[in-house]
Amino acid sequence: MARTLRIGTRDSQLAVWQATLVQDLLKEKGIASELVYIKSEGDIDTVTPLYALGVQGVFTRSLDAALLSGRIDIAVHSMKDVPTQLAQGIVENAVLERASTKDIFVYKTEADLASLGYSNGTWNDPRTADGSRLRIGTSSIRRVAQWKHRYPNTEVENLRGNVNTRLRKLSESNWTGAIFAAAGLERIHLRPETSVNLDWMLPAPAQGAIMIVCREEDREAWELVRPLNHPETALCARLERDFLRALMGGCSTPISALARIEFAQVHFEGNICAPHGTELVEIRKTADINVSNGIGWEAGNELLRDERVQKIIQSIRNAKS
Numbered sequence: 001m002a003r004t005l006r007i008g009t010r011d012s013q014l015a016v017w018q019a020t021l022v023q024d025l026l027k028e029k030g031i032a033s034e035l036v037y038i039k040s041e042g043d044i045d046t047v048t049p050l051y052a053l054g055v056q057g058v059f060t061r062s063l064d065a066a067l068l069s070g071r072i073d074i075a076v077h078s079m080k081d082v083p084t085q086l087a088q089g090i091v092e093n094a095v096l097e098r099a100s101t102k103d104i105f106v107y108k109t110e111a112d113l114a115s116l117g118y119s120n121g122t123w124n125d126p127r128t129a130d131g132s133r134l135r136i137g138t139s140s141i142r143r144v145a146q147w148k149h150r151y152p153n154t155e156v157e158n159l160r161g162n163v164n165t166r167l168r169k170l171s172e173s174n175w176t177g178a179i180f181a182a183a184g185l186e187r188i189h190l191r192p193e194t195s196v197n198l199d200w201m202l203p204a205p206a207q208g209a210i211m212i213v214c215r216e217e218d219r220e221a222w223e224l225v226r227p228l229n230h231p232e233t234a235l236c237a238r239l240e241r242d243f244l245r246a247l248m249g250g251c252s253t254p255i256s257a258l259a260r261i262e263f264a265q266v267h268f269e270g271n272i273c274a275p276h277g278t279e280l281v282e283i284r285k286t287a288d289i290n291v292s293n294g295i296g297w298e299a300g301n302e303l304l305r306d307e308r309v310q311k312i313i314q315s316i317r318n319a320k321s
């Protein structure tokens, strides 16, 4: 069979690394492919905070269009950027084995790190932080909310652009530090020495996972790519996205979730935050893997019945209108 799969990707360094990984994995299975670069709205406007762009799928819509028009056969995405509702005619083809799920803090000086109450490799009770005014860079309202919940005395600076741009902006700033996804920096070997895992922060649903999509009717492409699927990662990422969907979906909501499999059990954690971190409500669930199918959705619905969560959702809606 001589079909060469055309892999659609954004042209950032991270996106190209991820698409090349897919290309290499396909090659191992004897399948030829080529990369096709496609700009996304999220790459063209690198200034406006993502939540203010107002629509879902700013990183994925132009790739969807290229798939549906037949310019490409498959598209590779950071799964956390993919709306939970896929475009009509496009299906999940495979989810690759996950890398680090963590958010990390890239700091300027050791003194800055100490001022957060971090010492000897441990995040101490935030009340041991020295209370000085912090300035951090991020444009993710999920990260802002969890950060401010822990460190209310923080000024947040908008930090957009691809990871290279964001690292440069941080180095040129006088901020305490900035927040990044570990996976994004580690994959392209840009994780600075001056960084620590934010163990107390829950990641975005599906953070660290790579998703491949194809056209629903292209059974041939689907069959070729499907062997790359990593069932455990696909399950965990799907549970996290069920939780997001149950609560309201959308990339612009401070909703976090992480599912892990250990000894045939799924451990699920999720939370929703009020926009400035004034409230954080979390939930944990554990289930045997063979009965875990509904736990993300159930966790989301359980939170929806909590009055504090209803208030948070109302405040997010009010802020938008």
Ligand SMILES: NCc1[nH]cc(CCC(=O)O)c1CC(=O)O
Residues within 6 Å of the ligand: 078, 079, 080, 081, 163, 179, 180, 181, 183, 184, 185, 206, 207, 208, 209, 210
């Ligand atoms: N929203 C942008 C984005 N989408 C995926 C990643 C990193 C890779 C990943 O989380 O899978 C990033 C960068 C970041 O959040 O710092």
